[in-house]
Amino acid sequence: MNCGRGLRQAALLIALLAAGWVGLRRFETANLYHPAREFAVIPQTFGLPHEEVALRAEDGVALHGWFLPAARGPLAGQGLVLLYCHGNAGNVSTRVSKAALFHRLGLSVLLFDYRGYGKSAGSPSEQGTYLDAEAAWRYINETKRFPPDKIVIYGESLGNGIALETALSHPPKALILDSAFTSIVDMGREVFPWLPVRLMVTMHYDNLAKIPRIRCPVLVMHSREDRVVPFRMGQALFAAAPQPKEFLEMTGSHGEGYLETGAAYPKTVLAFLRRRAAPGK
Numbered sequence: 543m544n545c546g547r548g549l550r551q552a553a554l555l556i557a558l559l560a561a562g563w564v565g566l567r568r569f570e571t572a573n574l575y576h577p578a579r580e581f582a583v584i585p586q587t588f589g590l591p592h593e594e595v596a597l598r599a600e601d602g603v604a605l606h607g608w609f610l611p612a613a614r615g616p617l618a619g620q621g622l623v624l625l626y627c628h629g630n631a632g633n634v635s636t637r638v639s640k641a642a643l644f645h646r647l648g649l650s651v652l653l654f655d656y657r658g659y660g661k662s663a664g665s666p667s668e669q670g671t672y673l674d675a676e677a678a679w680r681y682i683n684e685t686k687r688f689p690p691d692k693i694v695i696y697g698e699s700l701g702n703g704i705a706l707e708t709a710l711s712h713p714p715k716a717l718i719l720d721s722a723f724t725s726i727v728d729m730g731r732e733v734f735p736w737l738p739v740r741l742m743v744t745m746h747y748d749n750l751a752k753i754p755r756i757r758c759p760v761l762v763m764h765s766r767e768d769r770v771v772p773f774r775m776g777q778a779l780f781a782a783a784p785q786p787k788e789f790l791e792m793t794g795s796h797g798e799g800y801l802e803t804g805a806a807y808p809k810t811v812l813a814f815l816r817r818r819a820a821p822g823k
Contacts, residue, residue: 573733574700574745575666577633578631578632578633578660581633582632582635582636583638583639585608585610585638585641590638590641591610591611591613592611594606595652595681597674597677597678598677603657605655605656605663605674606634606661606662607634607652608654609651609652609681610650612645612648612650613645613648615645615648616816617647617649617815620648620692621688621692622715623651623692623693624641624644624649624651624652624695624696625652625679625696625705625708625714626644626651626696627675627695627696627704627705627708628698628701629699629700629701633655633659633660634653634655638653640800641653643807643808644811646808647808647812647815650686652678652681654674654677655674657670662674668703668744668747675704675705676708679711679712683712692715693712694717694815695716695717695718696720697717697718697719697722698721699723699771699796699797702719702720702721703722703723703749706719706753710756713757715758715759716758716818717756718760719779721764721765721768721770722762722771722775722779723775724750724775725746725750725751726743726745726746727746750782753782754782754783757784759786759787760780760784760786761787761814762776762783762787763790764792765792765795766793768795768796769795770795770797771796790810
């Protein structure tokens with residue numbers, strides 16, 4: 543009887559641990575990803591011609607995106623395309639206004655949604671988002687025929703981790719990191735300083751460990767007023783990045799810094815790409 547009671551207690555403990563693990567994973571995912579299915583606007587809202595894009599990740603997940611072909615602008619003659627890796631909330635529709643900014647510079651832009659966002663199937667995960675960006679790279683490189691030396695990878699917030707991973711696998715002409723964090727562990731310690739975050743997380747997006755291996759020009763942009771991702775994380779990433787590299791100190795909040803910084807934002811991007819992404823650079 544004691545043996546039977548011990549087995550029942552052990553089974554209960556295992557069940558509780560399993561439930562706790564499932565709950566922890568749900569907690570991690572819920573805090574990291576905030577996808578939206580509904581679209582707020584479409585590119586035509588901003589007068590942007592676009593193509594609907596259907597992608598398929600290596601594991602078979604169907605993805606959706608928009609391709610905005612370059613029109614007029616100071617960089618139009620260079621034939622550059624921007625691979626846009628967006629942040630953890632919303633979907634491609636909430637990035638159209640920022641994409642329009644890059645488009646006005648004369649860049650083609652590929653906006654794509656990670657799995658679980660917008661019209662993309664599946665559920666997000668760290669490895670899944672890497673596969674999604676890989677599919678986006680293949681579309682630009684193989685379908686649209688942009689060579690690597692014409693591709694600029696851009697990341698914002700969570701998308702910086704995805705942009706960095708893609709740039710390591712496929713060195714582009716340039717990499718732009720906007721409001722980037724050093725790692726999910728570091729961010730977790732900021733939000734939950736009393737928890738053993740390193741022992742709890744399974745998704746890492748360890749940007750600080752990866753950025754020294756980048757083999758292209760890097761522009762890091764961050765605001766001291768960012769209350770989501772501390773300014774010091776942007777500084778740490780810039781310090782760890784190899785040359786050539788540039789830094790823009792933005793103003794404003796985490797999500798609106800590109801607006802609140804004003805004309806300095808597009809001017810810095812334009813000057814960076816003219817200096818670093820011009821032919822022969």
